Amino acid sequence: ALPPAFRPAAQGVALLVADWPPQHLLDEMEIDDPLDLTGLYEGIPLTEKSHFDQPLGPDTIWI
Template sequence: MDTRPPSLAEFERLALAAIDALPPAFRRPASDVVLLVEDWPPDHILAEMEIDDPHELTGLYEGIPLTEKSQFDQPLGPDTVWLFREPILDEWRDRGDVALEDLIAHVVVHEFAHHFGWSDDDIAAIDRWWE
């Protein structure tokens, strides 16, 4: 059995599979969001969010939620979902009760939820994490 953690490329492939599993109405708008997979959150993000421990940040959405966008908005850059591999792997190891693909999908759904402006009920209907 291979116990090596997935590479960044393999991790991204799992994240893209989670995006592909979104309900059809959300797949197209999700494709407009840049997906970045990094080992660790960049220092400038940790500083902006006032987070001291990089293990505390598994993912991040940067952008304007679709429910708040206006044709008058002048974006500073593309909407972006960040996934941070090492904090997700640490959570996966600590939990020990969930498949890595499921944890990645959980983080992906929650970050895209920010983009879509979903309520907690919307998230729960798509990401049945508690089951």
């Protein structure tokens, strides 16, 4: 149900919804309170992507 202008950019992105961030992620980011992390993007920014890059997996947005 995304507006047409956003659909092409969102097609290659996985959206993960979690009640709480994984502990290993909080440890890696040195975050003590899980309420301090409400969203996270994992991947290569669109402005830095190249057609020559080997994809390691889909870009992911955690909320």
